[in-house]
Amino acid sequence: MSRWALLVAMVSFACQEDPGLVPAPGQPLEPPDRLDFGPVLVGATRILPLTVLNQNRTAVVIEQVRIAEGDEWFSVVEGLSSVERRGEGILRLAFTPTAPEEEKVG
Numbered sequence: 001m002s003r004w005a006l007l008v009a010m011v012s013f014a015c016q017e018d019p020g021l022v023p024a025p026g027q028p029l030e031p032p033d034r035l036d037f038g039p040v041l042v043g044a045t046r047i048l049p050l051t052v053l054n055q056n057r058t059a060v061v062i063e064q065v066r067i068a069e070g071d072e073w074f075s076v077v078e079g080l081s082s083v084e085r086r087g088e089g090i091l092r093l094a095f096t097p098t099a100p101e102e103e104k105v106g
Contacts, residue, residue, distance in 0.1 A: 037095040045096040047077055052091060054083040065091060073097050 040046045054060045060083045067074045078092035 035093065040095055040097055042097050042099050045094050047092050047094045050091040050093050052080060052083055052089045054085060054087055054089075057085055059084050059087075062089075067093075 035048055035050060037046045037048060052062075062080045062082060065076045065079050067076070073096055075094045075096070076091060077094045078090075080089040080091055083089040
């Protein structure tokens with residue numbers, strides 16, 4: 001199977017205090033340009049870590065993690081609830097490709 005990559009993982013968050021240091025609540029943190037899962041067989045799963053960095057002076061609360069629409073083969077298998085100030089946390093993302101659904105004739 002060809003190589004697949006997670007291009008967009010949206011991490012929505014809210015800042016506990018000092019909102020001038022981070023985007024407004026609900027705005028996405030920028031994901032990496034590319035998270036390469038390499039070749040994965042149909043029906044198999046590969047899990048990779050995604051590091052979330054918080055370079056602000058206050059903690060960030062993670063309210064929601066969303067995978068971009070149309071990327072149903074990706075899922076979050078281990079999330080984060082917060083990232084301490086000037087800290088980092090790890091999300092674990094899974095890639096499980098499936099065979100395309102057969103077209104119905106009729």
